[in-house]
Amino acid sequence: MYNLYPYFTNDGSVGLFSPEADDIYHSTYGALSEAYEKFILPANLEKYFETHKQIKVLDICYGIGYNTKSFLNFLIEKNILKINFQKNNLKKNNNIDTIHTNNISCTLNNVSIYSNNNCKTNNDIMFNKVMHDNTISIDTVYSNNTLHKNSSCNDEEVKIFIKALDMDEILFLLSPFFKQGNENDKKHNKLNFHYDKIVKLLNCKFEQKYKLKNEVNFLILNKIIDKMPQIFENKVFEEILTSRKYRAFFDSKLRGYFKLLKYKRCKYSVLRRIMSFLHNIYYSHISTSYKRAVNCFKIDNFIFEPKTGDARKSIIDDKELYNLIFLDAFTPAKCPALWSLEFFKLLYEHLEADGMILTYSSSAAVRNAMLNAGFFVGKIFNEQSNKFTGTIAVKNKSLIKYELSEYDLGLINSKAGIFYRDEKLNGLNEAIIEAREKEVEKSDKISSSAFIKRFKRSF
Template sequence: MNYLYPVKTEDGTISLFNTEVNDVYHSKIGAYTEALNKFVIPSGVLDFVKNSNDVNILDMCFGLGYNSKVAINEIWKVNPNCKINITALEYDPNVLAFSVITPPYNIDSKINEAFNTAISSVIDIETFIRDLSKDVNFARPDIALEFFQEYKTISKVSKNESLHNIYYRSISDRNKNIQMVDYNSDLLNIDIFICDARHVIRDLNPYYHYIFHDPFTPSKLPTLWTVEIFKEYNRLLDDNGNITTYSAASPIRAGLIEAGFYVGKTDPIGRNESGTIAIKKKELIKTDLSDKEKGLLNTNAGIPYNDQEFKHNAAQILEYREELQKSSGKTSTSKYLKSFIK
């Protein structure tokens, strides 16, 4: 468990630092702030539910669950009778366990409890917390006491409920094991697939109004930023739906366009760069890319990531893109930027 450590952000929410990819799950502005302003608000879901009592959301890379939880919390403020269906994909069961330990404090407790119940039904949280406490106390004694004190306030799943008590560190090859977490109530359905998302995305059925795309950055996790992933999104997404992501990278926008989407940008939050929104209908784009951003898509920088058979690792995908860049004959990014007239 020595690759995940809690980090407190500016809005008071807890994020994680992952030493395996040398990256944090959220920026310093905070997990709640990011979820609300990079995904929930720009997606337009809050306007959608004013006139709809049913919404379907695909959450790619569930992580600590902020995107889904904030969406549910805000949707029910607008329409308390809205039925919400969440499908979430998450590779790392230890991150799911963290999400039970550190539920967002500004989310309705019933929402946290629904996710905690579902996740605790397949992950032995008590065993997880015992192992985790040793690492956190050693690595971050400055926040360990506060961190585990917060955990003690979480409502535990009743021992009378059926718990499988699967401790995922015992799984020998989690890449090839797909576990499913589910929760069902009158107004909320949750399905969480614990696996490499590429192993399940082709089996999902098309009916999503919104897709929150939130993996680690493309340079660190290119497997989930490929044209092939985006083509699956095109199959899964409602004609009036959209994809939101924090990334403004040219290969991502170019990949979305190649997959059949029109792309626009969302407002920057916590940094200078905007995010990206992808839509099937051009007229639904509210903020178009600038001429400079459009031009970048035609340079070397705009060559997207590819993984045609959903079997290549990150290094192979990056290497293949580099080969395409060398042979493309396209203008280099630096040359384009020097010649671009504002």
């Protein structure tokens, strides 16, 4: 049985807890805030896009997708990624009609798209439009998932490719549905799970610094439907999405939209006809923001490739080079498989010369593994909290804004800096931990506590 342990974090976004890893997926301070502050803002994307027209992102440990979502949200907010809302369509009686009536003339521009779909009715046209609009546009635009110049994509538009990796297929499928709640939603947190682990942290002040646009989740859902059509058959996913227990954590608009698409698939059933009827009513009453979100399907310069499985294997099989890598695995002390020297060597091979790896971890063992893999290593600084909040690894030293301090380097040279090893890139976490413990025991390096004492005394 699949267990999900959601809770509202201090910025209203939903976080998860993993009993297996005995670890939280997201900071209780705010799942969305964490993504923004540790992965998006330090990437200096505005500067990047001054000189680049495309970006390839590798989101390692996608989970429920906050890093990918914040990335898209940021680009949309900064008008770097332009979503074609088709403003004219938002006028009364225009946008709605093109979606669900016999108004073929309004969709004339798109008719060629459906020509091979053997559509028999206008309902089918509508269905195929909603279901396949992006697929068709993108598959013809980018063959082999590379960001080639194409005819339907304006040269001025930025092109975005995101590959997302995670072992957990259910989380991929659920990822677009999580809502951003408010302070009152915290009352739903008392689900019967390891609440004691997070309750103290959740008592902190509620603060919503960042807001996810509706269209980001719609965009992701559309891409997931395209790349993971099993979403319509997966029983575990459906049970969770429709369970009363979890309802408070999901966005009702997204759930409603998905339900609509799911029933639309049973082409000739009576239920489908009823749903079509309901659908028309539904569309006639939905909010403008929702209509805008549905319209964002028009975006054809964004490719999303979710990949389920062990990230080590997925990256070994990958031929792509990335500009940006988000590394958001569980804590190295419990799940070292994605923090070993060999894993960073693998990432080195997949990073562009001007690329960067960003992670929340400040572990000396992780930083040492990065250095030994050939990277220049620096720190992530959060100006708002005036704290260092993570680590950045690059091939081009000039991209480092905050260098490692004398203290950080001292720690790296102590026992704390002994990195994890996973020679064949397929070791189990337990075995990797055990091997490191033995190495630490045998090592004659200074212990981290002795180093810290000595360092403090020297001041």
